Amino acid sequence: MRSDLDKAPWGLKLAAGAGLLYLFVPLLIIFVYAFTTEEKSFVWPPPGLTLKWFAVTWGRPDVWVALSLSLQVAAVATAIAMVLGTLCAAAVSQTRFFGREMISLLVILPIALPGIITGIALRSAFSMFEIPFSFWTIVLGHATFCVVVVYNNAVARFRRTSGSLIEASMDLGADGFQTFRYVILPNIGTALLAGGMLAFALSFDEVIVTTFTAGQQQTLPLWMLEELIRPRQRPVTNVVAMVVVLVTFLPILLAFYLTRDGDQVAGAGK
Amino acid sequence: MSAEAADTGAILPQRGGLSGRLSDLFWKRPGLLVFLMLTPPVLWLGIVYLGSLFTLLIQSFYSLDEFSGLVIPEFTFKTYAELLRPSNFDIIMRTVVMAALVTLASAIIAFPIAYMAARYARGKWKALFYLGVMLPLWSSYLVKVYAWKLILAKEGILTWLFEVLHITPILDAILAIPVIGGNSLSVSYIGTFLVFVYVWMPYMILPTQAALERVPINLTDASSDLGGNPWQTFRHVIFPLALPGIIAGSIFTFSLTLGDYIIPQIVGSSRLFIGQAVYTQQGTAGNIPLAAAFTVVPIVIMGFYLWMAKRQGAFDAL
Numbered sequence A: 001m002r003s004d005l006d007k008a009p010w011g012l013k014l015a016a017g018a019g020l021l022y023l024f025v026p027l028l029i030i031f032v033y034a035f036t037t038e039e040k041s042f043v044w045p046p047p048g049l050t051l052k053w054f055a056v057t058w059g060r061p062d063v064w065v066a067l068s069l070s071l072q073v074a075a076v077a078t079a080i081a082m083v084l085g086t087l088c089a090a091a092v093s094q095t096r097f098f099g100r101e102m103i104s105l106l107v108i109l110p111i112a113l114p115g116i117i118t119g120i121a122l123r124s125a126f127s128m129f130e131i132p133f134s135f136w137t138i139v140l141g142h143a144t145f146c147v148v149v150v151y152n153n154a155v156a157r158f159r160r161t162s163g164s165l166i167e168a169s170m171d172l173g174a175d176g177f178q179t180f181r182y183v184i185l186p187n188i189g190t191a192l193l194a195g196g197m198l199a200f201a202l203s204f205d206e207v208i209v210t211t212f213t214a215g216q217q218q219t220l221p222l223w224m225l226e227e228l229i230r231p232r233q234r235p236v237t238n239v240v241a242m243v244v245v246l247v248t249f250l251p252i253l254l255a256f257y258l259t260r261d262g263d264q265v266a267g268a269g270k
Numbered sequence B: 001m002s003a004e005a006a007d008t009g010a011i012l013p014q015r016g017g018l019s020g021r022l023s024d025l026f027w028k029r030p031g032l033l034v035f036l037m038l039t040p041p042v043l044w045l046g047i048v049y050l051g052s053l054f055t056l057l058i059q060s061f062y063s064l065d066e067f068s069g070l071v072i073p074e075f076t077f078k079t080y081a082e083l084l085r086p087s088n089f090d091i092i093m094r095t096v097v098m099a100a101l102v103t104l105a106s107a108i109i110a111f112p113i114a115y116m117a118a119r120y121a122r123g124k125w126k127a128l129f130y131l132g133v134m135l136p137l138w139s140s141y142l143v144k145v146y147a148w149k150l151i152l153a154k155e156g157i158l159t160w161l162f163e164v165l166h167i168t169p170i171l172d173a174i175l176a177i178p179v180i181g182g183n184s185l186s187v188s189y190i191g192t193f194l195v196f197v198y199v200w201m202p203y204m205i206l207p208t209q210a211a212l213e214r215v216p217i218n219l220t221d222a223s224s225d226l227g228g229n230p231w232q233t234f235r236h237v238i239f240p241l242a243l244p245g246i247i248a249g250s251i252f253t254f255s256l257t258l259g260d261y262i263i264p265q266i267v268g269s270s271r272l273f274i275g276q277a278v279y280t281q282q283g284t285a286g287n288i289p290l291a292a293a294f295t296v297v298p299i300v301i302m303g304f305y306l307w308m309a310k311r312q313g314a315f316d317a318l
Helices: A010-033 A052-058 A061-094 A100-112 A115-128 A135-160 A163-171 A176-205 A208-213 A220-229 A234-259 B003-008 B017-028 B030-060 B078-083 B086-120 B124-138 B141-152 B157-164 B168-176 B189-200 B202-213 B217-225 B230-259 B262-266 B274-282 B288-311
Strands: none
Touching: A010 A234, A010 B086, A010 B124, A010 B141, A010 B189, A052 A234, A061 A100, A061 A135, A061 A176, A061 A220, A061 B030, A100 A135, A100 B030, A100 B230, A100 B288, A115 A135, A115 A208, A115 B030, A115 B230, A115 B274, A115 B288, A135 A176, A135 A208, A135 B030, A163 A176, A176 A220, A176 A234, A176 B017, A176 B124, A208 A220, A220 A234, A220 B141, A220 B262, A234 B124, A234 B141, B017 B030, B030 B288, B078 B086, B078 B288, B086 B124, B086 B189, B086 B202, B086 B230, B086 B274, B086 B288, B124 B202, B141 B157, B141 B189, B141 B262, B157 B168, B189 B202, B189 B230, B189 B262, B202 B230, B217 B230, B230 B274, B230 B288, B262 B274, B274 B288
């Protein structure tokens, strides 16, 4: 192999390293602040370190309520997005038809347009048709922009899965459902799971669309936004911030492990 | 797939059972299967998303009665004319300029990371680069904004760092710059800009990297064999081939900056961006038509942007 890391020009290495540092340092800072004894302001370096605020946060019911709503919304929105995204990806990747490009544009649009547009559009539709805010109004918004994550993962995997596998299965006498169960699903399964996890992370973190569709309810990001604008107990916010970072790392790491061997999918060498 | 062959002379006899007959039907008429598969997602996105966009669009043609504060549901261009008022037009210009600057800075910072990951990183390093981009990208948006508040605040980390390095006058000089400066970095445009770049830049890395990975190494080799220096190779070979990826990434950085109202609210001065204007108009001011008209601005800009990007082949790089 003629191109390895050592041969990179030092200027490039420096620029890439600095870029990665810029991405990572702010996240690490959150971890330090979760332990600080400073209660009122953002003083750096921390005057002392304590574990006290973890216990205080644990005892706060409002945090638990917000967390539970966020988890429920993310679970339902992910389930809907997985069904819709997979169906769409299967149709778009396996065949060519009129309007195919329009469909992929339609799927991308909810994230290609600023989130505030999705938010206020839903809000205006809810008020026009007099739909009251509920758990489902939040889910409605979240599922809409989560579809694209599942779709992207599934489309990439469908493209790598050879169509001849499906034909072979059918030629060998399997019906469509058997082919789906024993040939298609094992091939796209990990990509779907990865897409689902990313969709979950996306929904769990969403704040802009949610502000318009939640009414009086509070998801965890909405709780945090409230704390950022009108701080009540800053150390609690610090602890929640750190926990949120740790919790979102898990699905991302898992999604990474599930898709990294994507090149070895059966039929990839067509 | 050869549906015609199945139509004209079936090799297998008809399959029994409901699932068997359905399979035969879909095999003979693949169009039907595609139609059935597409119906749920298209209905969902069509009704929930496009439907809402449409109601929003309608409302932008209504107007607000200035005395009663009620929305008059009659077709008018009055609200759009309000957008051209100096105070509103400033908001639009300010947001577009910020979005353009953020996109440009993102492209510049993202390129070395993407190039390193695509061209040189292998095995363990490749995984490290991937996670190095994905973890910050997928980490909580609000936590990231919060972290920057801690960094930029008056008593925060940057102030401390400048003090430790004994270069506080430099910070003061930066803060004294009119328009973009302020009392502290966390209430200045410089701060807003830094946070915008931080939060949206990862969206630039991934498409750029994808485009760079498709640049054949023998093209760069050929360029240097023919006497091109590294800069010329970059300028005439690598950059043009990476451009669709950069444009694809810019769709996200530009669009996300255009609509954000939380970052400028938490880190920034009191002068509004489009997102904040939309939020206050629909919320405290209760002027839904003006809020709707404001959102049409990013829709039109992004519509144009997406059309340009498509012509550049950026959609293949998404």
